Amino acid sequence: MNTPLIDPFARAINYLRISVTDRCDFRCVYCMSENMTFLPKKELLTLEELDRMCSAFVRLGVKKLRITGGEPLVRRDIMTFFRGMSRHLETGALSELTLTTNGSQLEKFADDLYAAGVRRVNVSLDTLDADKFARITRWGRLPQVLRGIDAAQKAGLRVKINTVALQDFNEDELFTLTDWCAERDMDLTFIEVMPMGDLGNEDRLGQYWSLKDLRAQLAARATLTDLPENTGGPARYVRVESTGQKIGFITPLTHNFCESCNRVRITCTGEIYTCLGQEGHSDLRGPLRSSEADDVLEDAIRAAIALKPKGHDFDYSRQQIDGQVSRHMSHTGG
Ligand code: SAM
Numbered sequence: 300m301n302t303p304l305i306d307p308f309a310r311a312i313n314y315l316r317i318s319v320t321d322r323c324d325f326r327c328v329y330c331m332s333e334n335m336t337f338l339p340k341k342e343l344l345t346l347e348e349l350d351r352m353c354s355a356f357v358r359l360g361v362k363k364l365r366i367t368g369g370e371p372l373v374r375r376d377i378m379t380f381f382r383g384m385s386r387h388l389e390t391g392a393l394s395e396l397t398l399t400t401n402g403s404q405l406e407k408f409a410d411d412l413y414a415a416g417v418r419r420v421n422v423s424l425d426t427l428d429a430d431k432f433a434r435i436t437r438w439g440r441l442p443q444v445l446r447g448i449d450a451a452q453k454a455g456l457r458v459k460i461n462t463v464a465l466q467d468f469n470e471d472e473l474f475t476l477t478d479w480c481a482e483r484d485m486d487l488t489f490i491e492v493m494p495m496g497d498l499g500n501e502d503r504l505g506q507y508w509s510l511k512d513l514r515a516q517l518a519a520r521a522t523l524t525d526l527p528e529n530t531g532g533p534a535r536y537v538r539v540e541s542t543g544q545k546i547g548f549i550t551p552l553t554h555n556f557c558e559s560c561n562r563v564r565i566t567c568t569g570e571i572y573t574c575l576g577q578e579g580h581s582d583l584r585g586p587l588r589s590s591e592a593d594d595v596l597e598d599a600i601r602a603a604i605a606l607k608p609k610g611h612d613f614d615y616s617r618q619q620i621d622g623q624v625s626r627h628m629s630h631t632g633g
């Protein structure tokens with residue numbers, strides 16, 4: 300019975316974000332510590348299991364699939380998975396297959412991604428200064444990412460840049476980044492930093508920069524128009540009237556829009572988190588591995604969706620601001 304996924308609060312679940320690895324070739328200070336211990340391989344969903352998992356969600360009405368990580372493009376043979384998912388685009392069951400990446404491997408994979416039906420990618424980039432880039436990502440190198448962005452655009456992929464807003468780090472680049480994106484016809488989204496990774500030890504880099512302030516700085520320079528667009532998540536958008544550029548603001552800790560939440564997240568070990576702001580989760584790997592038929596998995600998915608909370612209150616967010624998030628962003632993939 301393929302009735303769509305509707306949670307107890309009548310929200311249709313049509314967007315799945317899935318992490319395909321906990322590993323990464325960068326060590327961004329706000330995301331990871333320098334010495335990370337990664338999961339043993341057997342804990343991860345195999346490529347075949349990822350395919351089964353995502354296909355089950357597509358059967359149950361998921362229309363948009365975002366692949367994330369860790370860094371999704373460092374997962375070995377990940378293009379096999381992307382190519383597999385393209386069959387759901389071909390049938391029309393899936394409307395969009397996309398990914399969030401640090402860009403380091405885009406030069407290598409942009410054409411393959413396009414061939415698999417990917418049309419848009421989010422690339423995370425916090426600075427256009429090569430030294431600062433090396434400092435914030437520890438292991439990343441800016442020219443490689445810029446070549447990746449070039450390759451993506453050349454391949455026909457629409458690129459959106461995601462920038463984590465960090466006071467005393469990229470505050471001085473607000474206009475540089477905005478203009479650089481506008482010149483290259485790329486939308487730009489700012490993300491409010493959440494206290495994770497090694498941020499506490501890197502306080503020179505890690506000052507919290509409120510997106511309200513960032514927006515005010517942009518508004519002082521150009522006319523911004525609020526866009527009614529709502530993607531069912533914590534992002535809000537404005538248009539810069541002079542250039543037509545779209546700028547987004549993601550405040551993960553401000554969940555004023557829980558009533559329209561359409562998404563769930565799956566970790567690389569097959570845990571489903573139905574709310575980014577709550578710790579509650581269910582295991583889907585056990586049901587997936589317990590049977591070759593998919594009905595056990597589908598029942599487990601429905602049971603998990605039935606537990607999706609209505610939302611979470613401000614006090615809970617406050618606890619998170621105080622640093623009580625026990626998950627790393629690379630665990631749920633942001
Ligand atoms: N490796 C890929 C990348 O960097 O785009 C995908 C995974 S990464 C965890 C997804 C997004 O989460 C990135 O845009 C990253 O900047 C963001 N992120 C990581 N840690 C964060 C934090 N502590 N606060 C806010 N955003 C964070």
Ligand code: SF4
Pocket residue numbers: 323324325326327330331368369370401423629
């Ligand atoms: Fe890797 Fe992305 Fe985390 Fe940076 S934000 S360490 S690129 S997973």
